[in-house]
Amino acid sequence: MLKIDHLSASYKTIDGNIHVVKDCNFEIRDNEIFGIAGESGCGKSTLLKTLYDIIEFPLEIDEGKVILSGTKNGQDFRFESGEIRKSWWNQISYVPQAAQSVLNPIVRLKDQFLDSIPKESKEETPQQTLARVAKYMEGLNLSPDVLDAYPFQLSGGMRQRAVIALATFMSPNVVLADEPTTALDVVVQRGILMMLMDLQKQFKNTLVIVSHDMGVHYQITDRMGIMYSGSFVELGPTEDIFEDPIHPYTKMLIGALPRVGDKSQKVGIPGRPPALKNPPPGCRFAARCPKATDKCRQDPAPEFREIRPGRFAACHYLEPEVN
Amino acid sequence: MAEKLLEINHVSKEFRIGGMLSRKKILATDDVSLSIDAGKPVILSIVGESGCGKSTLCKMILRLYVADKGKITLLGHDYADKKSYDPHQFRLDVQPIFQNPFETFSMRKTVDTYLYNTALRLGICKTRAEADKLIDETLHNVGMSLQVVKGKYMTQFSGGELQRISIARALLTRPKLIIADEPVAAIDASMKMNIVNLFKDLKEQYQVSFIYITHDLSTAYYVSDYIATLYRGGLIEYGPAKELMDEPAHPYTELLMSAVPRVGDKWKENTAMPDMENKEFALTCCKFAPRCPYATDECRKDRPAETDLGNERMVRCFHPLVKKT
Numbered sequence: 001m002l003k004i005d006h007l008s009a010s011y012k013t014i015d016g017n018i019h020v021v022k023d024c025n026f027e028i029r030d031n032e033i034f035g036i037a038g039e040s041g042c043g044k045s046t047l048l049k050t051l052y053d054i055i056e057f058p059l060e061i062d063e064g065k066v067i068l069s070g071t072k073n074g075q076d077f078r079f080e081s082g083e084i085r086k087s088w089w090n091q092i093s094y095v096p097q098a099a100q101s102v103l104n105p106i107v108r109l110k111d112q113f114l115d116s117i118p119k120e121s122k123e124e125t126p127q128q129t130l131a132r133v134a135k136y137m138e139g140l141n142l143s144p145d146v147l148d149a150y151p152f153q154l155s156g157g158m159r160q161r162a163v164i165a166l167a168t169f170m171s172p173n174v175v176l177a178d179e180p181t182t183a184l185d186v187v188v189q190r191g192i193l194m195m196l197m198d199l200q201k202q203f204k205n206t207l208v209i210v211s212h213d214m215g216v217h218y219q220i221t222d223r224m225g226i227m228y229s230g231s232f233v234e235l236g237p238t239e240d241i242f243e244d245p246i247h248p249y250t251k252m253l254i255g256a257l258p259r260v261g262d263k264s265q266k267v268g269i270p271g272r273p274p275a276l277k278n279p280p281p282g283c284r285f286a287a288r289c290p291k292a293t294d295k296c297r298q299d300p301a302p303e304f305r306e307i308r309p310g311r312f313a314a315c316h317y318l319e320p321e322v323n
Numbered sequence: 324m325a326e327k328l329l330e331i332n333h334v335s336k337e338f339r340i341g342g343m344l345s346r347k348k349i350l351a352t353d354d355v356s357l358s359i360d361a362g363k364p365v366i367l368s369i370v371g372e373s374g375c376g377k378s379t380l381c382k383m384i385l386r387l388y389v390a391d392k393g394k395i396t397l398l399g400h401d402y403a404d405k406k407s408y409d410p411h412q413f414r415l416d417v418q419p420i421f422q423n424p425f426e427t428f429s430m431r432k433t434v435d436t437y438l439y440n441t442a443l444r445l446g447i448c449k450t451r452a453e454a455d456k457l458i459d460e461t462l463h464n465v466g467m468s469l470q471v472v473k474g475k476y477m478t479q480f481s482g483g484e485l486q487r488i489s490i491a492r493a494l495l496t497r498p499k500l501i502i503a504d505e506p507v508a509a510i511d512a513s514m515k516m517n518i519v520n521l522f523k524d525l526k527e528q529y530q531v532s533f534i535y536i537t538h539d540l541s542t543a544y545y546v547s548d549y550i551a552t553l554y555r556g557g558l559i560e561y562g563p564a565k566e567l568m569d570e571p572a573h574p575y576t577e578l579l580m581s582a583v584p585r586v587g588d589k590w591k592e593n594t595a596m597p598d599m600e601n602k603e604f605a606l607t608c609c610k611f612a613p614r615c616p617y618a619t620d621e622c623r624k625d626r627p628a629e630t631d632l633g634n635e636r637m638v639r640c641f642h643p644l645v646k647k648t
Contacts, residue, residue, distance in 0.1 A: 003452060106442045185372035218585070218587070242586060253512060253513055258515075258516065258541040259542060260544045260568060260583060
């Protein structure tokens with residue numbers, strides 16, 4: 001389980017701090033596909049970096065922490081921000097953005113696999129390790145011949161699959177995927193999303209997907225969170241969010257989605273997200289929100305709280321419903 | 324027959340890649356025929372996977388590439404006919420909008436330079452004051468104003484705003500045809516629809532036709548009047564947007580439609596998704612045959628001819644999924 005406890009992170013620059021992740025407080029459960037949606041520049045990728053603990057200058061955590069806990073091979077583990085690095089590959093793994101380009105183009109794939117996969121025992125030869133990898137890849141409908149190829153010989157979709165195979169080979173408890181299908185064609189995209197879903201079913205682990213494509217979230221995630229300007233505005237089961245969004249931003253966003261088979265007039269959201277350097281006080285969506293009042297613009301940002309069982313939102317005008 | 328704004332007749336374009344020894348030929352556009360009627364503005368979407376020749380076709384229409392075979396005619400002027408080619412008039416008639424608004428504009432110039440350059444150098448306006456008026460009016464039509472744009476640099480705008488400015492720049496010349504190559508691919512979901520709606524409004528207001536190139540089928544469905552599907556350089560299906568997408572006649576269009584991650588319709592699990600192969604470019608039979616679930620021996624031997632399905636629809640398939648009406 002990943003617990004994100006009042007996490008804030010910012011980039012330190014000469015002009016001041018850029019608060020990219022602001023007071024995120026939620027949980028990602030075991031055995032689920034969790035989606036994070038949002039516009040570009042809303043902090044999706046930075047949040048994922050803090051989850052994976054790639055905190056390098058200028059990124060810094062200001063407040064809060066991430067706790068990774070669970071059981072692997074009968075042993076309980078618990079890591080906090082700062083120690084998550086120790087669990088890389090074994091308990092948590094990461095498929096970075098544009099994963100097609102993370103492989104070294106002039107090193108054969110098998111050598112790159114050997115670099116990252118530890119030996120099972122001291123006596124194991126590289127050939128034996130590769131045999132294990134080949135067997136695993138066959139299970140994913142990937143030809144083991146791919147291992148002998150150089151990355152530049154493979155298509156984008158094939159490279160993406162190979163990177164996913166590498167990330168999931170050690171059957172980690174949590175797999176983080178940052179925009180796994182951006183820059184791929186719809187047909188290839190579908191193949192890769194299906195592969196990720198099958199892997200999740202097989203290992204019963206947690207898969208976190210960041211994507212700006214709401215269609216992708218609808219198709220594969222169980223629960224999703226919607227980010228706006230650094231913090232979550234709504235979180236809940238995916239189908240409920242699409243059927244009945246409660247936050248004004250989510251409502252407008254889902255209303256603006258073009259759908260095949262629907263030619264009715266759609267309108268986008270006017271305006272643009274606020275600059276993160278000097279964000280306005282109060283709710284960050286207030287400037288674009290049709291329902292905003294002075295309270296939204298002046299009071300401190302609304303609290304992210306449970307409005308209905310399992311559904312969270314951050315808005316002054318949403319009162320928790322008492323059952 | 325009505326006069327054609329643009330007529331593309333059996334156009335092919337071949338690229339040679341590789342060095343001396345490993346020379347290969349890729350038929351990027353293979354015998355494509357399309358046309359747009361003059362008089363009635365339409366939005367024609369060209370859809371397909373990456374590498375299917377969408378952009379090559381576009382660049383040939385923009386005269387950036389010369390077609391190897393076939394001919395392209397704009398308002399009766401053949402592209403190959405050097406005598407009737409008037410570069411100035413051509414630039415007034417056809418304007419492009421590019422994919423990534425952040426790369427369209429230079430970081431070092433103010434954004435309004437581009438607008439003034441288009442207005443003054445193409446001779447649409449004689450004086451700066453005239454240009455001011457025209458630019459302001461056009462910017463208003465895309466939801467911005469000269470006051471906001473003047474003296475600002477590219478970094479001071481969001482992607483959506485920059486794309487509006489590119490559209491305004493293209494509109495300055497009062498073109499008859501705008502080629503939009505993936506205009507909303509780099510724009511966020513919340514602002515995408517504003518741009519797409521703009522195309523619909525401008526089509527009526529300026530009587531301008533659009534060629535809208537995209538891989539995003541949901542916006543294509545929303546905005547376009549006609550859709551053309553390309554596969555491996557060849558045009559495989561053409562028809563009115565709604566009919567084509569609701570009832571695809573070509574197995575590839577069907578595959579494409581089923582792969583779109585739609586909201587409100589979950590995928591059935593585990594449909595086999597064959598991967599693309601490079602050698603398909605060289606096939607002399609139906610290029611889709613190796614991946615097609617309905618392929619027969621006939622498909623693996625011959626190239627299907629264009630079949631007219633009636634109702635303005637055309638398909639290149641031996642076994643179309645829709646019967647002729």
